Amino acid sequence: MIRTTLLLALAPALLLAHPQAAAQTSSHDQGRVLESADLAVLSTRERIEPENAMLAARLENLLPGLMEETGIDMWLVLNREYGEDPVYFTLVPQPGFAARRTTMLVFSRNEDGRVERLTVNRYPLGEPYESAWEGGSLEEQWAALGELIVDRDPARIGINVSEHWPEADGLTHGLYQKLLAALPPEFHDRLLPAEDLVIRWLETRSQSELNVYPHIVSLARGVIAEAFSARVITPGVTTTDDVAWFIRLRFESLGLEPWFMPYVNIQRPGMECGEEAPFCGASGTVQPGDVLHTDVGICYLKLCTDTQEMGYVPKPGETEVPQGLRDALAQGNDWQDGLTAAFETGRTGNEILAAAQQAMADAPWTFNIYTHPIGFFGHAPGPTIGMWDLPAEVAHTGDWPLHADTAYAIEGSIKTPVPEWGDQLVNIKLEQTAVFDGERVIYLAGRQTGWHVIR
Template identity: 50%
Template sequence: MILRFAAVVVALLSTPALASPPILLMSETEHAAPELPPILPMRERAEVIDRILAERLDTIIPAIMREQGIDMWVLMAREYFEEPVVATMLDATSMSARRRTILVFHDPGDGQPVERLTVSRYGLADLFEASWEPAQQPDQWQAVADLIAARDPAKIAINFSDLTAFGDGMTLSQYRLMHAALPEPYRERIVSGETLAVRWLESRVPSELEIYPGIVRIAHALIAQAFSREVITPGETTAADVQWWYRETLASLGLTPWFHPSVGIQREGADGMLSGDTVIQPGDLLWTDFGITYLRLNTDTQHLAYVLKPGETEAPAGLRGGLAATNRVQNHLIAAFEIGLTGNAILARARATAIADGLDPSIYSHPIGSHGHGAGTAVGFWDNQNGDPRSEYRLRANTGWSIELTSYTAVPEWGGQKVDFRSEEDAWFDGETVRFLDGRQTELTLIGSE
């Protein structure tokens, strides 16, 4: 299999530059063994990233500032200590914040364009207007204070939050410096930018939605490859071997995992999930959790596979029924989505209908997009099915989701052993309907034993 992927890499590098990544339509049907889509060379990736970033800045920033009634938003990051929001606003060739990077958004009102300013020693492509001359004002925070005084905003948002890391980017040391530089009247105008941060990070623009199904297809293609005889030889291959196959393959393709891939084994007569150096055997139910970052969007997928015993042509009916039960939990969850509901309310609604349907669910779904575990309201946690303060934020439209959950089912062929049928599929909520970006698994992947 290593030779096959080496050949793919050579072919990709020798292909003429692509203007854009492959565009796939969202689908409710997942392909069992999809082909790996073409992957852009680095230069073309940068062009896509910067084009999308410009669209995000042009459209999302004015909308969320006016929605929240904020006329100035001040963001700060230090080199190698990027805060989550600033990290998503750097252009594709800015690998990190430089020294201290300060970004300022100002809405003059009356429908005028929002100013995008950078009070930083180094610019950020053409996305922000440079607004600091160190030779004239050596004190960077004093330059920010002067900029604020010249515009006289009524509310100055900075990122601090007790609840979410996404809105807590302003460090104590930098807040003290900013506060000391500001004239007294402006110190009283500081408010939290927590909701602005979440709204920026959770919102997706049309060009992101256009490319997202193709990014998920890459992940699905790699999972299908991992769960095949090209990677797994029953009786020889370990769970850890498959994990590191993922890592090596991603490196060869110039792709990045946002977490180390997981591979687990459930086996008749064995307690819990086996992993690590456990050798995969015929009759095993395999599970994987796998996510990539590509073009600044993330995927998060969990799939199941069954290793056929000699003479078998399909998985036992009890295992097939377990996956079907998990699909039913998915149906209850996506039916519970409604704009304005909190994550806690969605969780309660979904659990109630799933349990009434005779299912044994655990729901722990989360937003996805700029981060794998993205900004927004969570719908349950694996260790808390009763509501959580982090899930009091309300659901918004035009957001990406990982529909992540499990159901527990007793498998007759395994002596009534209760089995964990985990699933995770990436999806899109348009305000009315949840649609899977590249389908969902409804049948167990089968791996031959010989």
């Protein structure tokens, strides 16, 4: 087991065993405290058992209810090697890098509500699936699938086709044509998009996932705290690219997979930050007096994070962060509170966006909201709550309603004048991974309420 000592950005009491315990703490109190702690990072081999246990629990406890909720009697997830459906790896046990030739997963809901988990494969997957057919030729495989469907006689057969959700559009045209050929014509009208089921499966977090998610987010925040320190940054020497590559290589040294290249930028007095610019910040060499920002994301135990935090490099003689910058970060926290207060079960992403915009219309700072669901993917399906380049409502994905036990990257920014900078605007860009438990938003590993200071 790999272990590392990191400066961790954690909520009180090391972030709680699971987020429900955070209900005793207000979102204002889930701030950043720096502690030195050992965090475990499982090796690739050691991850197999917990990942498969979480998968088995999801299939047993979550999928039946979601199939009933979305009215699907049978769900087909059909894949070819190296052209897998986006949802495929969330459904199959590890270790696995690809589908084996043509891999067919069949989920068949019985009258008692139980869901049979079947494979029609030349190479069986094993637990938690039962093989309904194995071996033989490709033609025999398709015939076996057709016979299984006819035998079960489902009224509504979900297939992964979608106009607006790429994660739910994994059935290729070639496989769709094969499926039609394998079925009697009278079954063709029973095929319908499994779009709602795919989104609900991908967006919903199980209890076992919620138990480990704070640890995963803590890893990401801990590396940021390490990067935004004198252990990495020498003012006048270190560049923003140096810091970004440190973050990426640090993650990789821990066996953690970034899902995008880390981004680091600077702001300073004299650097233009206009009201109309979507973002402010530039690359270059870090100097005393600079404001730093980073955007990083990792995936571990199949769950992804997305985090943005801010740092400050003191000038010679400075003993603390200028008051104007401290006030700016506090206003960024107020922006977070204004957004998360609008989260209500059943509201669509567009309705949450409108409510938050209205509540903060008279704020003494300008703001932009671009919050997205997160989970098995960094940009996951679910209710889109604004986009940085589309401040108005978002069609289709913004119309999806908010459900309990779903996770979000609470992402956005504010601009506010800094007196010490001659009232030049600073762009405070924040993003923290959080879960909505049905009543409130809980930051899975706290949130930044104080500046990272590079001393």
